[in-house]
Amino acid sequence: MIKLTGLVKRYPGRTVTANAVDGLDLEIPDGKLVSLLGPSGCGKTTTLRMIAGLERNDGGTIEIDNKVVSDPSRRIYLGADRRPIGIVFQSYAIWPHMTVAQNVMFPLRVGKAKVSRDEANRRALEALDMVGLADFATRPAPDLSGGQQQRVALARALVRQPKVLLLDEPLSNLDKGLRDRMRDQIREVQLQLGITTVFVTHDQDEALAISDDVVVMNYGNIVERGLPQEIYTFPRDEFTARFLGVSNSVEGIVKTVDTDGSITVDTASGTLSCVKAPNVRVGDGVSVFMRPESLRLSRKEGSWPGTVEFSIYHGDCWDYHVRVGTELMRVRVYQEKVGVAHGHPVFLTPDPEVAIVVPKRPIDAGSAAAAATA
Numbered sequence: 621m622i623k624l625t626g627l628v629k630r631y632p633g634r635t636v637t638a639n640a641v642d643g644l645d646l647e648i649p650d651g652k653l654v655s656l657l658g659p660s661g662c663g664k665t666t667t668l669r670m671i672a673g674l675e676r677n678d679g680g681t682i683e684i685d686n687k688v689v690s691d692p693s694r695r696i697y698l699g700a701d702r703r704p705i706g707i708v709f710q711s712y713a714i715w716p717h718m719t720v721a722q723n724v725m726f727p728l729r730v731g732k733a734k735v736s737r738d739e740a741n742r743r744a745l746e747a748l749d750m751v752g753l754a755d756f757a758t759r760p761a762p763d764l765s766g767g768q769q770q771r772v773a774l775a776r777a778l779v780r781q782p783k784v785l786l787l788d789e790p791l792s793n794l795d796k797g798l799r800d801r802m803r804d805q806i807r808e809v810q811l812q813l814g815i816t817t818v819f820v821t822h823d824q825d826e827a828l829a830i831s832d833d834v835v836v837m838n839y840g841n842i843v844e845r846g847l848p849q850e851i852y853t854f855p856r857d858e859f860t861a862r863f864l865g866v867s868n869s870v871e872g873i874v875k876t877v878d879t880d881g882s883i884t885v886d887t888a889s890g891t892l893s894c895v896k897a898p899n900v901r902v903g904d905g906v907s908v909f910m911r912p913e914s915l916r917l918s919r920k921e922g923s924w925p926g927t928v929e930f931s932i933y934h935g936d937c938w939d940y941h942v943r944v945g946t947e948l949m950r951v952r953v954y955q956e957k958v959g960v961a962h963g964h965p966v967f968l969t970p971d972p973e974v975a976i977v978v979p980k981r982p983i984d985a986g987s988a989a990a991a992a993t994a
Contacts, residue, residue, distance in 0.1 A: 621686065622648040622671060622784060622816060628679030629666050629840075640666045642840035643680070648833075653810050653817040655827035658837035659863065664820045665788055667837075671818060672707050672786050673700035685783045701731050706777030707786040710793065712769040714761045721757040724748060724776045733780055747775035750809055767798040774806065778813070785810065785817040791826060803830055824864050828852055836860045854896060858907055858978045866909040866976060867950045874904045883977065889924050889945055892970060897977040905980035912939065912952035914971040919960065922967030924949075928960050942966060 629641040641663040648654045656664035669675040671682060673689065676697060682690040684705070689698040700707075715723055725744035728735050735743075748754045751771040756764065761772065770790060777785060787806065791799045807830045810817050821827050827834050828848040836843040836851065836859070843857050855861045861869070872887035874897075883897045885908055892908055900906060916922070917940055926944040940951045940960070949968060960966055 621650050621683070622646070622818065623683040624667070624671070624680065625683075626680035627667065627670065627677055627682065629663070629670060629675060630678045639678075639840050641670070641677075644841050646835065646842065646845075648816055648818065650816055651814040652832040653807070653819060653830060654833045654835060655819045655821055655831040656835050656837055657821055657824060657827040657863075658843075659822060662837040663840040664822075664837050668786050668788055668818055668820045671784070672705055673698060673703050704783035705786055706780060706782040706784070708770070708773045708777045708788065708790045710789040712766070712773045712793075714764075714769050714772055716760075716762045718761055719757065720748065720753065720759050720761050720764065720772055721745065723761050723772055724779050727776060727780050743779050744775070747779040748772075750778065750812070751775045751805065765798075766794055767802055770794065770802055771805070774809070778809070778815075783816065785815050787817065787819045789820055789822070791821075792823075799826075806830065824852075836863065838863075853974065854976055855909075856898065856978070858909075861907075861909045861976055861978060866911055868910040868912065868915065868947075870908050870910075870947065871980075872906055872908060874900050874902050874906055877902055882972075885977070889947070892923075892975065893972040894975040894977050895972045896975075898979055900977065900979055907978045907980065909976040909978065910949075910970050911974065911976075912950045913954070914974045915949065915951045916969040916971070917942070917951045917953060917958060917960075918967050918969065919958075919964075920967065922969040924968040924970075926966055926968055928962055928964045928966055930962055931960075940966075942968060944968060 624644055624646040627641050627644040628639055630639050656667060658664050666675060670677045677690055679692060681688055684703060688696055689703050690696060721744045724747055725740040728740035728743060745754055745757060748757055751774055753771055791802055794802060803826055819830060831848055833845060834848050834851045835845045838859055843859050852864060855864060870887045870889060872885035875884045875886045877883050881897060882895045885892045885894060885906060924944045926942040929941045929943050932939045937952050937954045942949045942951055
């Protein structure tokens with residue numbers, strides 16, 4: 621298990637917020653893969669580096685496997701070499717003068733974890749076999765492709781049999797096809813070993829596909845945490861909704877609240893029904909977010925009249941950009957082009973089952989703390 625309590629990191633001269641990481645609380649259960657997802661500068665990589673022992677935290681505590689590895693208030697600090705972690709960086713950090721096997725066995729040939737050359741070679745071959753590279757053991761490391769080098773880095777991170785695996789945007793240097801395959805292999809290995817894993821990324825698709833839990837970060841702290849399908853389908857915070865690419869939103873006032881939790885919202889485009897809503901009251905200001913695929917486009921009369929401004933072909937779908945009043949809505953259609961072009965009048969009908977309602981009033985601190993440990 622990883623437990624972070626009140627974690628703080630300060631950088632002198634930082635102007636965006638006082639702290640790069642600002643009192644963060646997070647628990648990651650044994651055997652789970654948790655993604656830290658957020659934009660550049662949100663504190664996700666700094667958090668990972670503090671877990672690894674590559675950065676010293678200025679406040680708070682870090683526990684790994686029920687042992688405190690850093691607590692400035694008690695002058696406790698174990699360096700990276702004394703923590704039960706393996707780490708894979710964004711850059712492969714493969715040594716070009718070594719073979720594949722020599723790269724992987726290196727952590728076993730230095731420091732207090734040093735073992736015999738025969739034992740190091742045996743364990744290196746086991747790790748390479750786990751990532752499908754046992755047949756490449758004697759090759760010079762630079763002869764491998766980018767995807768293969770990243771698998772070498774993963775094998776090297778696992779060769780010491782760590783309690784925790786830390787992955788700092790490990791897929792960002794790969795092309796899309798390799799990225800998808802490598803992502804799936806990381807998840808397969810993680811499940812096979814049952815190793816507690818922290819995966820840092822700014823890519824929502826990676827986080828949603830690979831994680832047991834997704835932790836959304838911004839300004840050095842947690843915005844919200846949840847299962848991938850929960851975070852994607854019903855984010856509880858406006859920042860999360862926008863960061864996860866929910867491009868359509870309307871502002872409104874709650875008109876009615878039914879006993880089953882469904883509500884109606886008065887917007888500039890008309891009244892909108894929403895089946896699932898958070899704890900809101902009549903008269904509350906809300907933002908209603910709608911994913912492009914949850915809007916139905918038709919030339920027959922529907923909820924919102926609009927005009928097509930342009931369309932974009934993506935291969936498996938079309939995106940239509942439709943002007944509704946003062947708002948430009950994006951609609952995704954997974955079928956052949958529906959026969960509308962620039963300037964055509966159309967109607968949009970939102971799906972009330974998947975409309976995302978986010979209150980405009982701030983969420984209280986207790987709710988935020990509960991989300992961090994959920």
